[in-house]
Amino acid sequence: MSKKRVSVIGAGPAGLKAAATLAANGIQVKLFERSNLTGGHLSQWHTLFPTLEPASDLIQSLQSSLDHPNIELLSLKSIQSMHSINGKWEIISTEGERFESDAVLIATGFKLFEANRKEEYGYGMYPQVVTSADVEAIFNGQQNWPFQAEVTPLRIGLVHCVGSRDAKCGNRYCSKVCCVTAVKQAIGIKKKFPEAQVYCFYMDMRMFGVGYEELYHTAQTKYNIQFIRGRLSEASPSEGSRVQVKAEDTLMGKPIKLILNMLVLMVGMEPSFQLRKQENDFYFEQNSFGDGFMQPLDPWIGSNSYNQSGLFMAGACKGPSSLPEVIQDAKAASMEICNYLNTVL
Amino acid sequence: MSSLYAQLQSDIRFQEGLTACMNCGVCTAICPAAAYYDYDPREICQEVQSQDEQTLIHLLKSDTIWMCGQCLSCKTRCPRDNTPGYIISALRTLSQQTGYFAHSRMGRQQLRIKRTVGESILKEGYCVHPKLLVPAEHPEQGPVWQWALDHGKELFAQLGSNYYEEGEGGVRKIDDQTLGELNAIFSETGGLDFFDRIEEGMKNRPAAEENQDSLF
């Protein structure tokens, strides 16, 4: 009897982990990736919260499992649509190639909020305004700090909730990982520039994961990072290649004004793709304003299933998630797929 | 009489102005009133969404609601699509309708606005016109404004205006029939009654506060 076949769409952490798990269970996996790299956003990160381990360790571990006879990686392959006929799934690339499998796992992940959409923060206008992704690139040595290292006093601000919890951006949800990322980056900045004054502008400190609250505690006590409860209202250029920012210190009940050498926008997550169903076909489309993430069958038991037999989903395509959650979700989805292949087919 | 919150909710500006505030403070951050007064639009949203009758009475009797300058900068930025400036408009209307405005110093200022701008609309057809900007009351208009008023008719003519004369053009005299229509609109829409409420509210203002500030 021939092996069962599964198509996994997206070779980020969820896709990699799922491919490895499925392959280990004797399933033939085709792993589709639109770029020429695997690892998704993870390959851009410098360190991981809350342990501050290098991101490269995790990515190497995930990538090493690709070296399995049951996994075929198809890079630079974008998927346009798919449909199911007589219990078989056919997926079609943008070049029109067709691939058949017994089940499909969507692991298309997220894309970062485009910070220039928050015009009032001046990203793309003022070089001192950068995103959290830029800060990772700076730590990786791929970009430069937007100020002279010897400048004193050095003041740096981090703004939470950029493109999240924001009806004006069409995203009412919380992106979940930005708070702890801000704490992680603030600590990283303080380690690099011990004399810097670092401020986090937050609305709620959503320290939901193991070790996160402790990291926040460390940021306050060991690094004297100032947490200001107030959302940033605007950034504007100031003299001496700096930016002026305005917020309210809501705990003081007073407006607050501050001139910074660098402003970091903690950009949230948006779905990479939307799934649009037209008759029997599913199309992958760019999401537009106000579109949410992909919806599984239900948020509890069916959280890895789509409302169509043989179609599964895992990871951040369903909503903002942390890396441990994504990896766990990929394992869970793989188990669901195994069950499906063993019982339904 | 229904509760104050129910009355607020019947104002469409309130419906458009408040969904649910999450206290982020972006409104206060750029609020010109918060830069000057001890004023915080976020806190007003918070108090209003408590729906508590006593809190609302306190607010309607306070100076606070009169500190907003209606620039509506808050509308642009609110991540929850609220507009604190609209909530203020609804609160101010209600404060005048209930007579609570006469309990606060800044609330009582409404009488002077009603007697200047309000009555100017009905008499002249303009909120503001040159002769209303009396230099003694408007020293900031500077000596050039005194000069402009001294030469009103000729100066405005040179600048293409029709200074308090009938016909078209700037600062023209508005004809009697038009003023009649304006008055009819005010009468029809409750605008004249509202003017009366402001006058009456001031007559009935709490005795203890009677001498705390002069009317003019």
Add this chain to the structure above:
Amino acid sequence: MNPTSWKDYQKQIPDDHFFFVRSCIRQSLFPGAESAMLRIMKDFLHKDVYEDPRHTTCTGIGYHSDVVLLETIMTVVARQLALMTEAGYKNLLVSCVTSFGIYLEIFEMWHNFPEKLEDTRQSLLRATGREFEIPESIVHTSDVIYHFRDEIAAFSNLRLVNAESGLPLKAVEHVGCHYAKIFPSGGFGGAEFPFVLSGLIESWGGEVIDYPERRHCCGFGFRQYLLRENRGYSLSNSKIKFESMAPYQPDFILTNCPGCNMFLDRWQYTLAEMEGKTYDKGGLGIPVLTHEELAGIMLGMDPWKLGLQMHQVQVETLLDKLGYNYSKKEKYYIAGKPTVLPQKPSVLLV
């Protein structure tokens, strides 16, 4: 309307046939600017602009200072629209940013609460016997100047550059809150960086200065200005702007809204009297121009027919930098004859 980036957002402007409504403040304090607007439209651009002498204030200042009810202002606005409907026009041209905001806000409320529109129709009918249509388009005067900026430039040999050095003049713009902060789609470029003024400056050769308090309110505040004891609000907020722009040494301030224009002009005088300082180096203040006045200068109009002598901050430093041809001594002439000069301020040089 939620474009991903407002930078690309272009507002649609009709090419011709406008129904013109005036501004209480502009016609009172800057009457030459409003006249210039009509001259530009009619004499230079040959557009059809109609003014009905029976139109009145929109009551916006009364509304925002809370002595005019929402129902009342809606019906007054409806009456202006009725005059427009009767005259057969569909494009409303508004000379005031407060009014512009009022019209947009009321149209939005009528859209969201159709029963309010019906109430207004009934109220207007009962009070005046008139009926109205909602306009097809609503534009502010600066929208039209911006729309026709290249045509205006084509009539002009002037560029916004220093005639001596050849360098672009440095300008700060103040757009005015009610232009696009209430309804970003109502203005060119959205709420944060509308280019209705900056686009004029740049396409006429000047340089726009971005400064920290660029988007801060001038501080009008309606009731905060109308009452003398509250005026510190207005003054203090303009002061925030002046202190923030001063280090950039702008050659002039360009405004959209007649109220802002008044405050940015008059508060410079007031602050000079109170605190003994000006925000330029020469003690002459930073000249403040409205968009129509700047367009008038581009078209070579006589500054004393544009009404620039009604500004408390002198404008001659700007005109001289431009190498503009005008008569210095005729500034306070009326009907060709000299008048007794206005008193000199004690600090601000004129």
Add this chain to the structure above:
Amino acid sequence: MSVDFGFYAAPVRSIDLDKPLSSEIELIFEKEPSLHRCISCGQCAAICTAGHFTKMQFYKINLKAHRGESEHVKELAEKCMLCGKCQLVCPRGVNIRHGILLMSELS
């Protein structure tokens, strides 16, 4: 010419974080670093006996000190009766009594 305007320009009310903290305040933080741990949860204020009768709210005083708004810190800290209940409930283990004592000794 001297004009009586009847109003004046007031200083901006915003908290100015560009202004460095006073050395006295910095010294307090040095002596009692646990003050940095506060997350403004408000438990100290909820349980405070002095707070029933005065404006004593420890987390707010501590915030004022952190934001450089120190003009009323001493006078507010002096309202404390040093009963120490706040310290028992503080989830971040801030040494409130010591902090308050240091603040009440400000010049």
